[in-house]
Amino acid sequence: MKEEIKFLEKEWLIPFYERFDVNVIKGKDHYVYDDTGKKYLDFTSGISVVNFGHANRKINSAIKKQLDKISHISNLYYNELQLKLAKKISEKAFKAKFFFCNSGAEANECAIKVARFIGNSKKEGKNKILALKNSFHGRTIATISLTGQEKYKKGFEPLLQNIDFVEPDNIKELENKFDEDTCAIFIEPVQGEGGIFKVSEKFVETARKLSTNYEALLVFDEVQSGIGRTGKYFGYQLFNEIPDAITLAKSLGNGFPIGAFAIRPDLVDKIRPGLHASTFGGNFLACTAGIKTMELLDEELLKRINRLSEIFEAELKKIKEAYPEEIKEVRIYGLMIGIDFNDNIEVKEIIKRLIDKGILTLRAGKNVLRLLPPFTIGEEEIDFFCKKLKEALMDKSV
Numbered sequence: 001m002k003e004e005i006k007f008l009e010k011e012w013l014i015p016f017y018e019r020f021d022v023n024v025i026k027g028k029d030h031y032v033y034d035d036t037g038k039k040y041l042d043f044t045s046g047i048s049v050v051n052f053g054h055a056n057r058k059i060n061s062a063i064k065k066q067l068d069k070i071s072h073i074s075n076l077y078y079n080e081l082q083l084k085l086a087k088k089i090s091e092k093a094f095k096a097k098f099f100f101c102n103s104g105a106e107a108n109e110c111a112i113k114v115a116r117f118i119g120n121s122k123k124e125g126k127n128k129i130l131a132l133k134n135s136f137h138g139r140t141i142a143t144i145s146l147t148g149q150e151k152y153k154k155g156f157e158p159l160l161q162n163i164d165f166v167e168p169d170n171i172k173e174l175e176n177k178f179d180e181d182t183c184a185i186f187i188e189p190v191q192g193e194g195g196i197f198k199v200s201e202k203f204v205e206t207a208r209k210l211s212t213n214y215e216a217l218l219v220f221d222e223v224q225s226g227i228g229r230t231g232k233y234f235g236y237q238l239f240n241e242i243p244d245a246i247t248l249a250k251s252l253g254n255g256f257p258i259g260a261f262a263i264r265p266d267l268v269d270k271i272r273p274g275l276h277a278s279t280f281g282g283n284f285l286a287c288t289a290g291i292k293t294m295e296l297l298d299e300e301l302l303k304r305i306n307r308l309s310e311i312f313e314a315e316l317k318k319i320k321e322a323y324p325e326e327i328k329e330v331r332i333y334g335l336m337i338g339i340d341f342n343d344n345i346e347v348k349e350i351i352k353r354l355i356d357k358g359i360l361t362l363r364a365g366k367n368v369l370r371l372l373p374p375f376t377i378g379e380e381e382i383d384f385f386c387k388k389l390k391e392a393l394m395d396k397s398v
């Protein structure tokens, strides 16, 4: 990497990010290339954003075509592409009405506003929101308030009021905290930033029942688990319940920024113009990226994701058996993967070693190596990763 980049970064950017020494300048499918020409296998997809591969030819050519036609007009006028995208998402989820925005935090922000508005208009004080401990819902003030991890909130107080947290899978606590003042519960089907933890069927079933009984919204945050990541179109489809609303972003535009909030149509009869808006939300380019992405997300692709998942799982099980001291647990749902390490391993060190070996990976939770590879990978890339992971583990234990 060019050394001067570090100095320029210090001069020009607010130090919100701690970066690894990689300066990527281009990519294709599941590979990216740095400024020295070094090739990396990308097992991050830019945190489950570029699920359909870098520089996806079909998505790119649709965006290029749209760019020359028109990119933006504003939500003062009709926009057929928003309608087309809404229909495409609904076909793979449930019949819903949509609001388009630009990010995951914004999608959750809209969900919070709508949940409070519906609750407050039902009954005075019906604006308590439940979320899960160890969850992640974004970095704005409202969404860190909803996030169940102290490290994202410390120093930003006062936060949004009337939010309470439930231990994932603690049904007793869920039943105790749910009451007539509750307007919504937010659940990640599989916690991503928290370390790849799937909630239990029983917990989801109970949340569904309580939400129906108390007329609260069951909202699934699908920002990371959606768009094929778990081997289903949307993560909630790992369970037998249907939510009232979902939030989407990350991979919805395969790298073009777009977010969405989708809600059961019968729940929005109180919503009227002026309550919420976004300047960029659902512009022509973002919707074009979204439409193409949703077209590429089909049954055949899900089959491929699930087949790769099985192969990956078998390989990781073998590695876990070979390294029982180092690896605590492997959790894998589609191509959403967590390798949970014991305390004798520092995951950041493993990530650095893998970078040296030409593989990009992520961390999550306390000490979890998180893998979110693009769906374009094959068995060959899984083998390569496993071989390099074993090497990285060996380097460490020497």
Ligand SMILES: *Cc1c(COP(=O)(O)O)cnc(C)c1O
Pocket (backbone or CB within 6 Å): 102, 103, 104, 105, 106, 108, 136, 137, 138, 139, 188, 192, 193, 221, 222, 223, 224, 225, 249, 250
């Ligand atoms: C990444 C993420 C968000 C926030 O999305 P941004 O686009 O970064 O605002 C929200 N929820 C979950 C589950 C996420 O993984």
